[in-house]
Amino acid sequence: MDLSALKERLSSGRLFHTYIVTGGDAAAREAAGDLIAAAAVCTGEGPAPCGRCRDCVKVRKGIHPDVEHIDRREDAREHSVDDMRAVRARAFVMPNEAPRSVFVIRDADAMNIQAQNAMLKVFEEPPPHAVFVLLAENPMRLLETVRSRGETVNLAPGRAECDPELAAKARALYEAAASGDDMALARLVPEIGKLSRLELPEYIDAARRLAVSGFGRPGGMTPERLAQFTGALDEADRMTAVNVSAGHISGLLLASLCGGI
Ligand SMILES: [Zn+2]
Incomplete structure (x- = not known):
């Protein structure tokens, strides 16, 4: 509300x-x-x-x-x-x-x-x-x-987009995951390891929003892929909250996103 x-x-x-x-x-x-x-x-x-x-x-x-x-x-x-x-x-x-x-x-x-x-x-x-x-x-x-x-x-539905550079990185990840491009994922996910503690939650949030808002649209994810993608991001989010390193998180994301559905 x-x-x-x-x-x-x-x-x-x-x-x-x-x-x-x-x-x-x-x-x-x-x-x-x-x-x-x-x-x-x-x-x-x-x-x-x-x-x-x-x-x-x-x-x-x-x-x-x-x-x-x-x-x-x-x-x-x-x-x-x-x-x-x-x-x-x-x-x-x-x-x-x-x-x-x-x-x-x-x-x-x-x-x-x-x-x-x-x-x-x-x-x-x-x-x-x-x-x-x-x-x-x-x-x-x-x-x-x-x-x-x-x-x-x-208080502000549709809040402002995150940092444009971060948003572009999140979009690239989302698009690679949506099209099942494992090669691109293998290239993009390790980049997550370079994000700061402050950037990481924002990046995860932006990627999740893209996946959810793209669902049902052309090029959007299948329900299975969406569940897998957001599930992997949720897990990554939980890990950022308990101070797991960004490098470790990107490794686990890669394992759960590549070679999937
Ligand atoms: Zn009163």
């Missing part, structure tokens, strides 16, 4: 337990997180969030005792599994003063796989009073099992 659909649903009293807020910039995601948090704890009259009650005001000031923001530890690139287990435990504690407690996880896409798995159970069976808001620049870094448990709020 987009922002206006979110506002409409919140004001009609429909609240989900887990939201994944993506798109836009960090400030816009933060604001959407506050909106959800305020709606969850609002005790005022009329459509939530009313913006005027004690709880709404406290959320706006960032001082509501039942709205917790979870940041990565200083200098840490990831949310650790121990930190997320602690969040999971706190989610079962009853709220202090509001009807609900809200956990806004900043950079939720920086939860490592173990951390995501630790949260999965509570996303699946949340305590009745708990609401989770995952702010994620790149939701594709979240496990499919996590993504499927949350309602996605996309």
Whole structure:
């Protein structure tokens, strides 16, 4: 859903337990997180969030005792599994003063796989009073099992393309995979090993988007090939999240993409 659909649903009293807020910039995601948090704890009259009650005001000031923001530890690139287990435990504690407690996880896409798995159970069976808001620049870094448990709020559908040079590389990979050109794949995939930590997820994301958007069009992949391609990219994505080297990832991608279907 987009922002206006979110506002409409919140004001009609429909609240989900887990939201994944993506798109836009960090400030816009933060604001959407506050909106959800305020709606969850609002005790005022009329459509939530009313913006005027004690709880709404406290959320706006960032001082509501039942709205917790979870940041990565200083200098840490990831949310650790121990930190997320602690969040999971706190989610079962009853709220202090509001009807609900809200956990806004900043950079939720920086939860490592173990951390995501630790949260999965509570996303699946949340305590009745708990609401989770995952702010994620790149939701594709979240496990499919996590993504499927949350309602996605996309602040900017059709976000800007990634870096043009990176996009061109991703397109070349997609086209080689779509046409079953193993020779080209053997040439292109090792190039992935030269990408930086920041470029790699973006590259994987761009290739995945091309494959999904090209499906059913001339030159697009067969359903089997699409599943194989996106499956290989998902695996590569998971590996980037657990710090496997780009060189190693490109080796595994080559093995799973070449000589396939
Ligand atoms: Zn209110």
